[in-house]
Amino acid sequence: xxxxxxxxxxxxxxxxxxxxxxxxxxxxxxxxxxxxxxxxxxxxxxxxxxxxxxxxxxxxxxxxxxxxxxxxxxxxxxxxxxxxxxxxxxxxxxxxxxxxxxxxxxxxxxxxxxxxxxxxxxxxxxxxxxxxxxxxxxxxxxxxxxxxxxxxxxxxxxxxxxxxxxxxxxxxxxxxxxxxxxxxxxxxxxxxxxxxxxxxxxxxxxxxxxxxxxxxxxxxxxxxxxxxxxxxxxxxxxxxxxxxxxxxxxxx
Amino acid sequence: xxxxxxxxxxxxxxxxxxxxxxxxxxxxxxxxxxxxxxxxxxxxxxxxxxxxxxxxxxxxxxxxxxxxxxxxxxxxxxxxxxxxxxxxxxxxxxxxxxxxxxxxxxxxxxxxxxxxxxxxxxxxxxxxxxxxxxxxxxxxxxxxxxxxxxxxxxxxxxxxxxxxxxxxxxxxxxxxxxxxxxxxxxxxxxxxxxxxxxxxxxxxxxxxxxxxxxxxxxxxxxxxxxxxxxxxxxxxxxxxxxxxxxxxxxxxxx
Numbered sequence: 001x002x003x004x005x006x007x008x009x010x011x012x013x014x015x016x017x018x019x020x021x022x023x024x025x026x027x028x029x030x031x032x033x034x035x036x037x038x039x040x041x042x043x044x045x046x047x048x049x050x051x052x053x054x055x056x057x058x059x060x061x062x063x064x065x066x067x068x069x070x071x072x073x074x075x076x077x078x079x080x081x082x083x084x085x086x087x088x089x090x091x092x093x094x095x096x097x098x099x100x101x102x103x104x105x106x107x108x109x110x111x112x113x114x115x116x117x118x119x120x121x122x123x124x125x126x127x128x129x130x131x132x133x134x135x136x137x138x139x140x141x142x143x144x145x146x147x148x149x150x151x152x153x154x155x156x157x158x159x160x161x162x163x164x165x166x167x168x169x170x171x172x173x174x175x176x177x178x179x180x181x182x183x184x185x186x187x188x189x190x191x192x193x194x195x196x197x198x199x200x201x202x203x204x205x206x207x208x209x210x211x212x213x214x215x216x217x218x219x220x221x222x223x224x225x226x227x228x229x230x231x232x233x234x235x236x237x238x239x240x241x242x243x244x245x246x247x248x249x250x251x252x
Numbered sequence: 253x254x255x256x257x258x259x260x261x262x263x264x265x266x267x268x269x270x271x272x273x274x275x276x277x278x279x280x281x282x283x284x285x286x287x288x289x290x291x292x293x294x295x296x297x298x299x300x301x302x303x304x305x306x307x308x309x310x311x312x313x314x315x316x317x318x319x320x321x322x323x324x325x326x327x328x329x330x331x332x333x334x335x336x337x338x339x340x341x342x343x344x345x346x347x348x349x350x351x352x353x354x355x356x357x358x359x360x361x362x363x364x365x366x367x368x369x370x371x372x373x374x375x376x377x378x379x380x381x382x383x384x385x386x387x388x389x390x391x392x393x394x395x396x397x398x399x400x401x402x403x404x405x406x407x408x409x410x411x412x413x414x415x416x417x418x419x420x421x422x423x424x425x426x427x428x429x430x431x432x433x434x435x436x437x438x439x440x441x442x443x444x445x446x447x448x449x450x451x452x453x454x455x456x457x458x459x460x461x462x463x464x465x466x467x468x469x470x471x472x473x474x475x476x477x478x479x480x481x482x483x484x485x486x487x488x489x490x491x492x493x494x495x496x497x498x499x500x501x502x503x504x505x506x
Contacts, residue, residue, distance in 0.1 A: 008347075009347040009348065009350070009351050010351045011348055012348035012349060012351065012352055013348075013351045013352050013355065016352065038370060038371060095261040096261060096263060096264040096265075097264060098261065099261065099262055099264075099265040100264065100265050100268065103265075103481070103484065104484075105484075106484035106485070106487045106488040106491075107480045107481070107483060107484035107487075108445065108446040108449050108450075108483060108484075108487065109446075110362075110446060110449045110450045110453065110461075111449050111461070111464060111479070111480045111483045111484070112480065113453060113465075114453070114464045114465050114467055114468040114476045114479075115464075115467075115468075115473055115476040115477065115480065117468050118289075118290045118468055118471075118473055118476070119290055119291075192360060193360040193361070193362060194362075196360050196362045196363050197360075197362035197365070197450040197453075197454075200362070200365060200366070200450075200454055201450075201453055201454060201465075208362075208363075211363060211366045212365075212366050212454070214366065215366035215367070215369055215370050218370070220367075220370060223366055223367050223370070226363065227359050227363045227364070227367070228359070230358075230359060230360060230363050231355075231356075231357075231358035231359035231360075231363075232358070234358045234359075234360065235358040238358075
């Protein structure tokens, strides 16, 4: 019953896919012989996905992108989380750094690409930097918000029970973790977004490169494969993060 | 005290700027004679901003970029809000469209750029297409979410006071959902601005994204920095504009 209902909900999706298949396979070539190049049927994408997966090309590109995302993210986390905790605890630090954050944060990470190309050239370090800059601010702001979100009642209760600074710090961290997790989740999703753009501009590996290369070679079905693969990775990563959250910080 | 306190907050920022100026002007070139080609002092950034402002080039590129963003964004609102409303009104339609949306949503908007380039070639249409894709999802999702979050008590009391379905929708549900719809529009606009820069970097010959990429070809890092700051500033102003409009138009929002 539930299966039937699910299939029922996917009705529109299936109808659209079938229409697309018919349109691309039969209607387009009748209109213009080259038009099918621009919009190949979905079945051709599935075939190309099998080919790429069999040759191992898809995994190589995905691994290259993943390495960039996670290295850049890790660097950002190592700086943003301690700094965010410090900024959350110290009003002076927060007020001193706020103007700098205010100027840098609205700059889209993608806008850093040209200047970082000047600095690092077409290297992985340049990609790490773009991810670093892109994931730094969501992590930082969510960490600060988490530290600020500590319930004053809890703090006073802890103090009246004789908490030492060490205990108080642990309490703050405990209270901040859910918000820090939101920062991690946001910035990892953003990291996968950004790496695609960054690899399209300057890289010779990675999923972003795969799709911009497919466009140059006019292999449109490979665009479908690349886009779908990117979407799947982002989706699975998010599911994994939610799974980890429920295990590691159940109070979130 | 207030003014003095505020000025004191900028101490670190000022120190960073001064240090940057000294390092970029005197220290770094001392070791690497060509350092100015990759690391400009803030004064050079200000200088080039002034030059481009006077020549009108900066405004011209900014106008191209703004035109693209606003076109794509307006299209996304024109499609996204009615689609979201219709999904909120008819559960069957909503279940059907949700599946399609859930399949497409995880794909990063940037990943549509190559497809846009293939279909529309280098130019405005490509940017508008990608911006549309990027901003339509937050608008749809937040519209649906806004309608879901309308308090059932409000709906029931309107119905028991004899409101017709149409009046219930236009006079109760829509105003109650509007703040959430505006949240979607805000997210959409910030997405749109981010995606625009990428689409101009990759497939355009005008606009601020193109300007900063060109700075790399010209070997003018000060131009890149200036472009980044202008892009950040415009993004900030767009968001501030929407928030101001929200306060003005939606005074019932808490």
